[in-house]
Amino acid sequence: MRMRPVGRNGLLLDCDDPDQVEAWRAELWRRRAAGELIAVDIVPAARTVLLDGVPDPDRTAALVAGWTPRPADPAAPTAEVEVPVTYDGEDLPLVAGHWGVDVPEVITRLTATRFRVAFCGFAPGFAYLTGLPPEWAVPRLATPRPRVPAGSVALAGEYAGIYPGASPGGWLLVGRTALTLFDVRADPPARLTPGTRVRLVSA
Known part of the structure; x- marks a missing residue:
């Protein structure tokens, strides 16, 4: 460091x-x-x-x-959010092609992965989720979509993410959730904050 x-x-x-x-x-x-x-x-x-x-x-x-970060304790209690996902994203076949598997296997891998919020950015409440192996990284679309619906679950590079609101975007869409991820009236406004564990479970 x-x-x-x-x-x-x-x-x-x-x-x-x-x-x-x-x-x-x-x-x-x-x-x-x-x-x-x-x-x-x-x-x-x-x-x-x-x-x-x-x-x-x-x-x-x-x-x-003068400080040294403590190593993570796997047994320590950690906040975890289960996100119910309907896996019907139009880019699932693209992801399957990049991974060399069929679409059901893509869904199996995503639901089995324990993600963690690494950081937030791009838009209020947009959490970058780590946990996928490096060899599963996928490219963004060559031309971003002008509008990605709120709740879209997507992959890009080594990250997974969920669009908290409708916006342009070039990530590969794998599904959608009805979970509200950003609410200015909530405390904190973002449902997913750095360090939070996340499971993308099948709805």
Whole structure:
């Protein structure tokens, strides 16, 4: 992990891989909850973790440099959300072709995978889900669709994701869910937050 300043009150942790991102995200959230770290926002991304709203970046950088993220405890209780999915996406045959299997096997693999929210982005409430093996990565569409319906479950690269609202998109559609993923009146507004475990179960 490498650390560098961002603006007047931010620090950016450059990580080696998604596992290191998750380790630092969990450690920094834990330290903040314990009162050992002051930061308005701790935001994970694909290969970085941003600490923003840090009153004393130099002091915080020195603290973080002395910390080692705790290894994940498989037995520790972790929030898990089951997302009921109707697997009827129009791109299922494309995914099956990339994986070299038939469509039922694609569905079997997706329902058996224990996903984790790595980070959120693209649109409010859009969670990037990790858990698929690297060899199952699939390309985006060459030309994005002008409108993807809300609740669409899709794959792109090494990630799975669920569109919380209708928007343009180039991910491969494998199904749909009626679950509400973003509600400004809820606390938190996003149903899926970093670190949350997710199962894409058959509806």
